[in-house]
Amino acid sequence: MSSPPFDIVAYEGQDYAAVCKLLVESFKAKFQALVTLEDQDIQNLLMQVWVQQPNSTSGKQFVVKENEDVVGVLSLKWKAPASSFPKTNLISLAPLIKQFGCFNVFTFLAGMYALEYKPAADECYIDHVAICSSHRNQGIGRRLLAFAQQFTVASGFHALTLHVAHQNQQAIRLYRNLAFEIEQTQYNFLRHFWFKEPVWHLMSWRGTKLHSRREHC
Structure with missing residues (x-):
């Protein structure tokens, strides 16, 4: 019996x-390092x-x-066009603090800030890629990364990048097998403080360079 098909959709x-x-x-593990919540x-x-x-x-x-179940996710981001104005989403902290506690809310937000990265011009950045535990080791992660590479080339970006902790050697081997290379290795104080992962690699994959970039609206 053949395995069910997986569709990558917007x-x-x-x-x-x-x-x-x-x-x-x-x-x-990262979320639990920040908060004391279920x-x-x-x-x-x-x-x-x-x-x-x-x-x-x-x-x-x-x-x-x-079918209709989400079993994987890929998030890509890039530098916003100069002509676009950033949209600010204001968060009301009072109800969050009442529901989750002051400590949990502020450590959660601080941890998310520590993971932020601003891509350079013509750089497409993998903000996160995740696979449901029941569907791992089925090639879905490779398919998502290959999809990201195709998106990078088709959209005219010059590089596809991602961050990975030095401790995550399994992920680093996967990225290397897909032609990613370590571009920078840096100590990150905030990520060390919040997640106990001090050394991070910026890995990059460079495909065919195109002269212009499409709009992604």
């Missing part, structure tokens, strides 16, 4: 809860502070679906 608003649940499952509460907090903009000019998210 993220839609209806996928929001499933994506947040998947991210909490995949990066559980998984469901972490998901609820993430859903209230992580605002997705479907029409963003500086990023795009894709999901892997098996």
